[in-house]
Amino acid sequence: MSQALTQDDVKRIARLARIEIDDAQAQATQAQLNAIFDLIATMQAVNTDGIAPMAHAQEVYQRLRDDDVTETDRHAAFQSVAPAVENGLYLVPKVIE
Amino acid sequence: MKWETVIGLEVHTQLATRSKIFSGSSTAFGAAPNTQASAVDIALPGVLPVLNKGAVECAIKFGLAIGATLNRVNVFDRKNYFYPDLPKGYQISQLAKPIVEGGALTILVDGEEITVNLTRAHMEEDAGKSLHEDFHGMTGIDLNRAGTPLLEIVSEPEMRSSAEAVAYARALHTLVTWIGICDGNMQEGSFRVDANVSVRPVGQAEFGTRREIKNLNSFKFLQQAIDYEVRWQIETLEDGGRIEQATVLFDPDTGETRMMRSKEDAHDYRYFPDPDLLPVKLDEEWVEAVRAALPELPAAMQARFQRDYGVSPYDAGVLTGSRALADYFETVAKTCGQGKLAANWVMGELSATLNKAELDIAQSPVPAARLGALITRIQDGTLSGKLAKQVFEGLWEGAGEVDAIIEARGLKQLSDSGELETIIDEVLAANPKSVEEFRSGKEKAFNALVGQVMKASRGKANPAQVNELLKRKLG
Amino acid sequence: MSDTSLSALAAQLAAKQISSRELAQQYLDRIAALNPSINAFITVDAHKTLAEAADADALIAAGKAGPLTGVPIAHKDIFCTHGWLTTCGSKMLHNFVAPYDAHVIQRFKAAGMPSLGKTNMDEFAMGSSNETSYFGAVRNPWNTGYVPGGSSGGAAACVAARMAPAATGTDTGGSIRQPAALCGITGLKPTYGLVSRFGMIAFASSLDQAGPMAPSAKDCALLLNVMTGFDPNDSTSLERQKEDYTRDLDKPLTGLRVGLPREFFAEGLNNEVAAAVEAAVAELKRLGATTVEISLANSGLAIPVYYVLAPAEASSNLSRFDGVRYGYRAPEYATLDDMYCKTRAQGFGAEVRRRIMIGAYVLSHGYYDAYYLQAQKIRRLIADDFSEAFEACDIILGPTAPGTAFRLGEKSDDPVEMYLNDLYTIPANLAGLPGMSLPCGFDSSGLPIGLQLVGNYFSEAKMLNVAHQFQRATDWHARAPEGLR
């Protein structure tokens, strides 16, 4: 599992994360990520059979909220910090389906 | 080669809560853009989700209604992908431990009962809407719908025709509205169907490659889309082609499906348990309270209607098409004590008139008790079928109670044999030719005489009585 | 200003020896004088601060003051603060004026504590040196050629330089404790769930926890009284009875069982740090404590586990920064996708991009079980080690960081080297346990050394008791860097 990441791996995950990366950056990143994954690799030899994964720092259950409407319209305040809005809508480059 | 179609459906139902699944924003439809999008819904930095108890309760109701397993501990996961109507860059959904697993729905197709098993149903949040009208070549994003609670209901791939798929989708639609967890409004997107469709040679055990038709928002489109897709897949295979796994869209204008994305550019959603939300625990007490509050379900009511009112399985199915219809029918049947007649009137005259007026049973201007009273007057001989229709018209127009309409419009059936005899005598006297023909063996002449009597009585004569008296007088 | 402890300041305010406005102005003046060389603040807004101080003065005049009303505090720029620029140290949020208050901010406002400004930090709290901030590195007040630690480096530096009497911080893998150690102040990361995360910009949700940073344990106890408490807006906020964290400060340490994890005194620990920590242990023994050697056998795996889990959560948490609804959007792009990719490439710094990519990778198809799931399982082993240890001891003690502050630029090109700085702090985050750092000496270059305490769940009062007793017997915490005036 801990075979080194290839350039293609780096580009694939940059793509997944929507981060533009050029070849030179991909190369530098590849070296850094591989050093980090070498560090991580020590974890993989550990026998964890039968160990329940720990997703939270506490063993409690989700609290439930009553089904009440508590929010008011604040779109003007929220949209005052938006990069592009018109008629109450956030604008993005044309989405092609 | 003979082909078999395999269909599984994924249905997204919007849950009928007042507030969103993870925020206190209203879920009301049709508000001005982004006026119902709170800090949580637009994913401002630092905000956190808090789960709506009402949404969980809807899911519990559904699980109980289909006889599923309710996972007493279930978990929310994040489904990661980028899309402008998905503000967090992930959708909170349930993957590994959904709230509902298993369960089944029984449907009636061509008089045959079929059981469709369900795989699972999970809670998740809806996305916002992208408006593609022209904003200088830009797309507008409205996040009012973002965070609306959904229950995604996934069936096993057990349907074998578009008819079965439609019957299943209709039964599911009936059920979710019946138990009050969804308003069922398909135009507003409250009930959206995705169909996974594949074909395989009859007798082959493994499934063919499936294509998923996304976002069908009417039963008609569901049927058309599947029919087109099945034809297309069979043709492709018979022409020596291959089916690639893909997501497709149905275009109602052309009646065709077209590819949206192939498997190659399928997302890698990087699901993992949402660290902001803890496992959800369903207390036994809560589940039992929800169970106790569930209404009688369509399947149980169908059985009872057959048993108590003597209606056919088909009629029972139609009458339980919605809770409002079933309740209406039952009130009619109880008022008149005539189950079959009640069924005929509800499914016949009433439904036809409602359809013509484009009204829903809940909007019927004729209250169920009045229709019941009308049927009572048929049964006791006061009204003939024909007169009853005239009384029904009065009811529809809101002319008041049944007896008052009969009285005011003089629609009472002529049952007084003295009066009737007088009319018959007059008719016999005026139609010697028909009398002659009848006596010489022409049965048809008898019917003509009955018609004359009915006409002379302006339809008010009781046909059975006319028959009897005529026979006696001519015999 | 002579005694700037929170209780002393509060007493002066209560006695009307000074007004909150005057006090705030004194700190604002000091910030104006020192911040250019330290860079501890991203945003200072004297008008807002003084207005809040005036409100506090009104409360005091009306006899409605709480224990800390009128005492100013600096907030890490990770907390959304209504009407204030809230950047999280990132270009991505260089223009984000928060439209709401974080729960922590609400609490300090309700306590009548004016904000002195927003402190610098590693970008999105990812870093251990404060060099990843878009707003420039923070400098260590003890020697401005050195880093203050991170990610709450601005908070630690402003307290160390006495530009603020106290500050808030957050700690995902040591981000309160390590800078506290490197800057010679006291900082506490509470039990996970005690302080609401609502409005605190998320790095790794299952690890993030906010806490107080101040010169002394007693100050931290007073601040913790303000910060903690149930918040219905955070599903992981715990519904617990409110505690008074000052209640046990004066208890003697007689009979206290101090656990010394073998693994925290092993290879990699700087000799001067080891010596200072050992001297602190001796001091605690003099105060009545006994020691016991314990083992946290899996703690060596904490860094690998952390560098799977934290980036995984972060990669998802930071997906919302897409240039659509707020924050930075690339000036030029062709398509929607191009807008996303350019915005995120330009808006995030190198370390953040790196961690997002690590996170995306460990969660991606085919790698999840080997990385993410495996890390979660070892996380449990690490937590179990602590439960076992707490059967033998009341508190765990060791160094906060393997060394003292390092030179600016010294480790910034080597992520792995940088990550190793959090070797001793990360285990408590993974387990959700409270941890704190307090000063216990100086190295030969005059840089502070931090002593770490890790307590069992909800044992903050005991930890503060131990720290306070230590600070009554020593004066490491009372020392401030010279020559800053």
Ligand SMILES: [Mg+2]
């Ligand atoms: Mg689906």
Ligand SMILES: [Zn+2]
């Ligand atoms: Zn879905």
